[in-house]
Amino acid sequence: KAGVTQTPRYLIKTRGQQVTLSCSPISGHRSVSWYQQTPGQGLQFLFEYFSETQRNKGNFPGRFSGRQFSNSRSEMNVSTLELGDSALYLCASSPSGQGTITDTQYFGPGTRLTVL
Amino acid sequence: QKEVEQNSGPLSVPEGAIASLNCTYSDRGSQSFFWYRQYSGKSPELIMSIYSNGDKEDGRFTAQLNKASQYVSLLIRDSQPSDSATYLCAVNARYSSASKIIFGSGTRLSIRP
Numbered sequence: 662k663a664g665v666t667q668t669p670r671y672l673i674k675t676r677g678q679q680v681t682l683s684c685s686p687i688s689g690h691r692s693v694s695w696y697q698q699t700p701g702q703g704l705q706f707l708f709e710y711f712s713e714t715q716r717n718k719g720n721f722p723g724r725f726s727g728r729q730f731s732n733s734r735s736e737m738n739v740s741t742l743e744l745g746d747s748a749l750y751l752c753a754s755s756p757s758g759q760g761t762i763t764d765t766q767y768f769g770p771g772t773r774l775t776v777l
Numbered sequence: 778q779k780e781v782e783q784n785s786g787p788l789s790v791p792e793g794a795i796a797s798l799n800c801t802y803s804d805r806g807s808q809s810f811f812w813y814r815q816y817s818g819k820s821p822e823l824i825m826s827i828y829s830n831g832d833k834e835d836g837r838f839t840a841q842l843n844k845a846s847q848y849v850s851l852l853i854r855d856s857q858p859s860d861s862a863t864y865l866c867a868v869n870a871r872y873s874s875a876s877k878i879i880f881g882s883g884t885r886l887s888i889r890p
């Protein structure tokens with residue numbers, strides 16, 4: 662099976678711009694979770710989508726949003742970019758979602774976002 | 778109190794020795810526990826999952842879970858330089874009606890030849 666794919670792999674934006682990141686899960690996986698990883702804060706949960714519905718959300722401002730399509734592909738959007746948004750954004754897919762005991766997440770390669 | 782705690786390291790272990798990585802968690806109701814390995818500049822890669830008390834072995838890796846003491850550990854036998862990476866512990870935690878996976882900040886492991 663093909664793994665989780667994320668596009669683009671690298672992005673450079675300036676403050677105030679917006680950005681959209683894309684994630685294609687492993688075939689058959691219905692849950693997609695997004696994480697932000699920075700050296701200082703580690704891996705921080707953004708949100709989880711399952712069957713096109715946001716099922717869970719982390720403690721991030723409303724500038725961070727996402728959606729999931731009927732084919733389980735997901736996009737994440739960050740509006741009005743700030744310098745502190747520079748990070749590695751990781752997407753993880755799983756068959757049943759974080760509420761299932763035996764559910765296991767598999768990560769994509771990530772998108773490295775740099776905000777200047 | 779952090780929900781999932783790990784010693785940030787670096788933990789330096791000689792090649793061929795056993796590396797022991799520890800993780801404690803705060804939610805007594807947690808039922809799923811995972812270890813991920815992350816090389817610098819790469820994404821996390823799943824090593825082990827464990828759900829029941831006791832040991833689970835997979836090749837050179839052994840995960841140990843003690844729910845009463847709220848800790849989970851990872852042992853790496855016959856450590857190799859290629860094991861040098863950051864190891865992330867992840868635990869599911871309950872938040873009102875939903876669960877979510879919480880990651881520790883990771884332990885940096887260095888295997889010295």
